[in-house]
Amino acid sequence: MKNIDHLISLYLDDELSLGQKCHFVEKVHHDVKFYNNAVEFLQQEKMLHTVLRQKAPLDKPVNVLQSKITRMSGWVMAAVLILALSFIGGTYVQKTQQIASLNQESDIYRRFVIQQKETDQVEIVGSFTHWEKIPLVRSGKEGYWEVTLKLPSGEHRYSFVINGNQYRPDPTVLDREMDDFGFSNSILQI
Amino acid sequence: MPGQYKHFYLNYKDKLFSYLLYKCGDRELALEVTQESFVRHLKSYNHNDQITPSLLFTIARNALVDVYRSRGKFKIVESPERSTGVNEEDRFIVREESSLMYEAMKKLDETDRELLVLAVNGVPYREIGNTLNLSAVNVKVRIHRARTQLRKFLVESE
Secondary structure (H helix, E strand, O other): OOOOOHHHHHHHOOOOOHHHHHHHHHHHHHOHHHHHHHHHHHHHHHHHHHHHHOOOOOOOOOOHHHHHHHHOOOHHHHHHHHHHHHHHOOHHHHHHHHHHHHHHHOOEEEEEEEEOOOOOOEEEEEHHHOOOOEEOEEEOOOOEEEEEEEEOOOEEEEEEEEOOOEEEOOOOOOOEEEOOOOOEEEEEEO | OOHHHHHHHHHHHHHHHHHHHHHHOOHHHHHHHHHHHHHHHHHHOOOOOOOOHHHHHHHHHHHHHHHHHHHOOOOOOOOOOHHHOOOHHHHHOOOHHHHHHHHHHHHOOHHHHHHHHHHHOOOOHHHHHHHHOOOHHHHHHHHHHHHHHHHHHHHHHO
């Protein structure tokens, strides 16, 4: 029988044609081995995504020119480079500024994590949620809860809410301040 | 800058960064090459053209090779940057499975690893083929083979 396991990768990568989608769904329903394979690959893919996403996203713009200059061996090299660039006509600078401006206006995804064992509910409230509670989801078996939110650049204040009424600042963020209600909020600068 | 390019940039900046980071294992370098690649890509962008990521990824690969050449050394994939303090939560969570995954990824053929990282980052097969000079069929077969091998390596490491 023809091996069609590659359909699983096409499924994972959103590359299935309509006909292949029909074939895939039928196989998943009627072929236990194929189903088990698909589940294993899905779990592996989740792990792969987690590993690749562990690194912080591109959230801080880098001035390409500045970073190159500072790496040169001295002021003379920097001066020569600046002089040379000024002759080029500024096209490169202009494009760099355009890319940098895109970074500045883009929102940033931020993952919030807290460990709370033997807890039924963890939420987050903050300036970026307009102080509305947003639930975190349980992650793994070690009592971790997490949520990823899209935040605009700037300064934000927030707190975790345990079981609906216990306010707790983010233990991984040192900057905190008391609000008017006596709760301690974490301060996050993006 | 036209809205079309802005949309393209926002869609691909993290993907390109993640791809470069995995290739070079150096966050600062990946960040810099990402920025520089977009600058070069934007320079070659013609408003009438349809924007395709394959040119961007090709520029990025070449830029990385240039850096390697200028430094006179090749740096291969390293362990995750959990201890760099980039995010507080990165120090907070230490996952054994992550290092197993990195070890397994290292065992893959370099091109297969590159194919897989691009696919995981949502780059379409057609664009991957254009970037790496591979046929669509070849890309399809190799990506699944890479996943299968990865699973084998992970099982062996357990």
